[in-house]
Amino acid sequence: MRRMLALAATSGLLAGTLFSSATVLAQGADQDLVKRGEYLVTAGDCVACHTGPEGKKFAGNYALNTPIGKIMTPNLTPDKETGLGNWSEEEFYRAFHDGIGKDGSYLYPAFPFAWYTKVTRDDVKAIYAYLQSLEPVKNPRKASEIPFPFSIRTALVTWRTAFFTAGEFKPDPNASAEVNRGGYLVEGLGHCGMCHNENKIVGNSGLAGKLGGGVIDGWYAPNITPDDHQGIGSWTDEQVATYLKTGAAPGNKPGVAAGPMRQTIEESLSKLTDADIKAMVAYLRTQKAKETYKVKDLQAFDQPNAPGASVYLSYCSSCHKPDGRGVEGAIPALAGNTSVQSAGPQTVINVVLGGLAAQNGYASMPAVGQGMTDQQIAAVTDYVRNSWGNKAPVISDKGVVSDARANIQTMLAGNAACSAVGNANLARAIEATGTAEQLKSLKQEEFVPRLNAILPKLKAEAAGASDDDIVNGLTATFCRVAKDTNFYADAPWHAVIGSFGNVAYSQLKSPEKQASTQVPAGPAPSRN
Structure with a gap:
C-alpha cells in the first residue's frame, strides 16, 4: 500500500486512476447499503404508516387513530424543510433506538420504537441511507389531535419508565440461527406485537398479552401463538409461511387476509425472502401457546335454533355452503377457520360490511352487510363463529356492529371512492x-x-x-x-x-x- 501511494505521488495519471477506482468502490458500497436499507424498510412496512391519502410514498401525514388521539405521521423523505433532510445519522438512530426526536422530545409509542430498539446499529445505518436516497417531497406535517394531558410529551416519561427498555435484540444461545433470525424480525422490524399483542398501550412488555391477539384500528389481529384452537398450533409450517407470503394458505384453514394484515402482506411480507419467512415461522413456533378465551367458558350456543341461521341461509350459504365449507379454490371455508374463531368478532363484522376484493384465486366477496340490520350482522357473526365445530365468544358489546358500520369505507360497500386499477x-x-x-x-x-x-x-x-x-x-x-x-x-x-x-x-x-x-x-x- 505504501509503495502504491509513493508511485501515485510521482504520477498524476496513476493518482487519477487510483482516485477514480476508489470512488467507484465507494459508490458501489453505498449502493449496497441503500439496497439493504430498502429491504429492511420493506420488512418494517414503513410505507404503510408514512404514506398519506395523497399517495406520496414516505411523505407522511397518515392519520393513526390511537387510544390517546389522532397522530399524524412524519415525512421520511430527505426534504430539508419538512422531512429528514437535516437529520444526522446519529439523530435518526436516537429516534429509532431510543424514541427521542431531533429536538430531544419523547416520541409517542405509536411509532414502534419499543420494537425498533432491537434493530442493530448497522441495520439502522442502512435504513437511514435508503431513506436519504429517496426523492425529497415537501409535505409539512399536519397537526395531531391529541387532547390534554396526553399532548404533554414530558408525561411520556411514566410510560417509558414502566414499559420501555432500550436495547438491541439478544440472540438466544440455545436456539438455532434460523430461530434467532426469526426472533430478530418478529420482535424488531416486523413489530408483530404492535397489532397481535392483546394490550397495545404497553408496547412490547410482558404485560401486553404477547402475540395472543387483540383489536387494532377496528380489526381483530388474531392469536399467532402455537395454541391449537385459537392460534397457529394446528397449522403446518407450510400453511403459516404461505399465508404470510400470499394472504391465504393450503387447506383454507385461515381463510384470506383482510384489513391491515392484507396491506402488510402486500407491502411487506410478500417481498421478504423465503428464508426470512421460514425463520419467522420457526420463531413463532417457540412461543408459549396462549389462550385468549377458555373454550369451556363459552356461552351455550344452540346452533339449530340460532337467530343467525336464517340470516346465513339467506345471505351466505349460496357461496359458503350450508355446511360452511365453501368452494375449494374459489370461496374460503368458514368451518374450521381459525381467523373466524378469534377472540374478537371485529374482522368478521368488517368483512361482512365492507366485502373483500378478489385475492389468491378466490372470488371477491360483496358487502352483503350493507343490506342487513346491525342485529342481523351480530346474529350471523355469532352463527358462523359457533357452527360446524367452530367455537368462539358470542358478541357481548352490541355496539361493535354499529361502530364498524360507521368506520368501514370500501368501494364494494359503496361508501368510498372507486379503487384504482393496480396492475x-x-x-x-x-x-x-x-x-x-x-x-x-x-x-x-x-x-x-x-x-x-x-x-x-x-x-x-x-x-x-x-x-x-x-x-x-x-x-x-x-x-x-x-x-x-x-x-x-x-x-x-x-x-x-x-x-x-x-x-x-x-x-x-x-x-x-x-x-x-x-x-x-x-x-x-x-x-x-
Whole structure:
C-alpha cells in the first residue's frame, strides 16, 4: 500500500486512476447499503404508516387513530424543510433506538420504537441511507389531535419508565440461527406485537398479552401463538409461511387476509425472502401457546335454533355452503377457520360490511352487510363463529356492529371512492380495448354476455395480469363509469357492484357457465 501511494505521488495519471477506482468502490458500497436499507424498510412496512391519502410514498401525514388521539405521521423523505433532510445519522438512530426526536422530545409509542430498539446499529445505518436516497417531497406535517394531558410529551416519561427498555435484540444461545433470525424480525422490524399483542398501550412488555391477539384500528389481529384452537398450533409450517407470503394458505384453514394484515402482506411480507419467512415461522413456533378465551367458558350456543341461521341461509350459504365449507379454490371455508374463531368478532363484522376484493384465486366477496340490520350482522357473526365445530365468544358489546358500520369505507360497500386499477399493464389494456365504454349502462342480464366479449381481448392485451388483477380491475372500472350515474338508482349500489364482481369472476373462471356462483348480495339490481 505504501509503495502504491509513493508511485501515485510521482504520477498524476496513476493518482487519477487510483482516485477514480476508489470512488467507484465507494459508490458501489453505498449502493449496497441503500439496497439493504430498502429491504429492511420493506420488512418494517414503513410505507404503510408514512404514506398519506395523497399517495406520496414516505411523505407522511397518515392519520393513526390511537387510544390517546389522532397522530399524524412524519415525512421520511430527505426534504430539508419538512422531512429528514437535516437529520444526522446519529439523530435518526436516537429516534429509532431510543424514541427521542431531533429536538430531544419523547416520541409517542405509536411509532414502534419499543420494537425498533432491537434493530442493530448497522441495520439502522442502512435504513437511514435508503431513506436519504429517496426523492425529497415537501409535505409539512399536519397537526395531531391529541387532547390534554396526553399532548404533554414530558408525561411520556411514566410510560417509558414502566414499559420501555432500550436495547438491541439478544440472540438466544440455545436456539438455532434460523430461530434467532426469526426472533430478530418478529420482535424488531416486523413489530408483530404492535397489532397481535392483546394490550397495545404497553408496547412490547410482558404485560401486553404477547402475540395472543387483540383489536387494532377496528380489526381483530388474531392469536399467532402455537395454541391449537385459537392460534397457529394446528397449522403446518407450510400453511403459516404461505399465508404470510400470499394472504391465504393450503387447506383454507385461515381463510384470506383482510384489513391491515392484507396491506402488510402486500407491502411487506410478500417481498421478504423465503428464508426470512421460514425463520419467522420457526420463531413463532417457540412461543408459549396462549389462550385468549377458555373454550369451556363459552356461552351455550344452540346452533339449530340460532337467530343467525336464517340470516346465513339467506345471505351466505349460496357461496359458503350450508355446511360452511365453501368452494375449494374459489370461496374460503368458514368451518374450521381459525381467523373466524378469534377472540374478537371485529374482522368478521368488517368483512361482512365492507366485502373483500378478489385475492389468491378466490372470488371477491360483496358487502352483503350493507343490506342487513346491525342485529342481523351480530346474529350471523355469532352463527358462523359457533357452527360446524367452530367455537368462539358470542358478541357481548352490541355496539361493535354499529361502530364498524360507521368506520368501514370500501368501494364494494359503496361508501368510498372507486379503487384504482393496480396492475399497470391491465390499466393500459383497459384503455386500449375501450373496456370502460363497454361497461356503461349495462342491465344486470347483460353482465354475462358483455363480460364474455370483453374478457378474451383484455386477457390477450394485458399479458401477465393475474385473474385477481383482472376481476378487481374490471370491478374498479365498472365502479368508475357506473357509480355516479342514475342508471342503477333503483337498486342498492353495493348489490350492483357486488353482483358485477361476482359475474366477472365466474365468467373468467368458467365462461360457459352463466355465473352459477353469483352471490345474492341483496335486492337484485335491474333496469327496465
